[in-house]
Amino acid sequence: MAVLLPLIGTVLVLTALVDIFLTVLHPRSESNLLSIPVAKFLWCGFRWLAQGPPKRRDRILSYGGPTIVVALIGVWVLLLLVGFALIVWPALGTGIVAEQGNTPTDFATALYYAGFSLGTLGTGDLVPQTAPYRLLMVLKSLLGFSVFTLVLSYVLSVYNALTSRNTFALSLHHRTADTADSAVLLARLAAGNDASLYHDISDIAKDLTSLLEFNNSYPLLLYFRYRQTYYALPRIVYLAIDTATLINCALNADRYGAVAEASGAAELWYGSIHLMKELDQSIDSRAKFLPHDYAEPLWREHYDHALEVLNQNGIKTTDIPLSGAQSYLSMRHQWAPYLAKLIKHMGYLPSQIYR
Incomplete structure (x- = not known):
């Protein structure tokens, strides 16, 4: 036990530190150890609790993102606390003793000692007696202070990115x-x-590219879902990708051909596809689609509506509506599966995202 417990404790501490490093210092959507599994698990729990009327669902799911952030921080702290407690537990009464009286040797005392060292720069009423445990106490204090600073900066960065996303949505x-x-x-x-x-x-393409990078750096942003649907991430994606699609299929080629070929339109299209593919990696692949998701007649109806709206506003549209409609359907098939999965995963109805 004197060897096994410190070994298990070391594994727990290293697990926490590696995940903090990958999540905070090397923030990429594909680079994680615990953060994404913890987020997926908790989000599944929120979706299960949110079954029922739409208002109840929206209210419950709106607490998902903040809860996941708090829970992830709690997992890190718990792993560090329990890990260091297991490391020092065998040393209670020998390498670590009480300043006065007998030294308790139970696990609660080991947790107390580990927590005191992690949370402050002192030793409390338990004092290390040997050089290795003195150095370990210093290491715990430095790690505790560093982790607190890193976690605080991470939370601030997540909420700054969230503010930028909400601004783009509005x-x-x-x-x-x-x-x-x-x-x-x-x-x-x-x-x-x-x-x-x-x-x-x-401008819209640049904001979309920023959103793509935010989601790559802070994958937990996916789980921030507000009651107001105009903040919905799927709606942001839909408006961006469908606008890019209509630029290519609905506008008159002679009048707006240069716009469709411009770098901004290309960035809007490819950036939207890239964003949906990145988000798709964080989504449950078993998600089932609704019949509405692949209803080509509804897509064609939307395309005809778009032509009508553009014409009413004096915008010259394609000279060959039938060909434009076929192009629209073909392009929409490229992104509809990703959007359908995202809508389902986030607990929305298609009617809440597009009309």
Whole structure:
């Protein structure tokens, strides 16, 4: 036991430190040890609890993201605390003794000693007597202080990224005149001159690229879900990718061909595809789709609606609507599966995301 317990404790401590390193100092969606499994497990629990009316579901799921962050921090602290407690437990009464009286040798005392060293720069009423345990006490104090600083900076970074995502969501929502309609968004973007159209598309593409990098760096952002659907991550993705699709399929090629070939439109399309593929790695692959997700007649109806909205706003549309519709359906098939999985995973109904 004198060898086994410290060995188990060392494994727990190293597990926590490796996951903190991968999550905080090397933040990539594919680089994690515990953070993504913990997030998936808790999110499944929230989705199970949220079964019922939409208002109840939205309310419960809105607490998912913050709870996952707190739980992950708790897992790190618990692993460090229990790990160091197991390391010092065999030394109670020998290498570590009480300043006065007999030294308790139970596990609770080991937890107390480990927690005191991790949380402060002191030793309390238990004092290490040998050089290895004195150095271990210093190491625990330094790790405790470092972990606290890293975790605090990580939480601040996550919420800064979340604020940027919410700002982008609101910008898209209001650009659609609060309709969540990509056709209205494109009509308003194209209502000005070509220079403003290029500029606006490029701005949206840049915001989307920033969102992609935020989600790569902080995968837990996926689980922040608000009651208001205009903040929904699937809606952000839908408005971006469907607008890019309509740019290629609905606008008149002679009048807006240069816009469709411009770098901003390319960034909007490929950035959206890239974002959905990255998010897809964090989504349960067993998610089942609804019939609505692949209803081509509804897609065609949406395309016809887009042409109508664009024409009503004086935007010149394609001369060959049938060919444009076929192109639209073909392009939508490329991203519809990813969006359907994202909507399902986040606990939304398709009608909440697009209309």
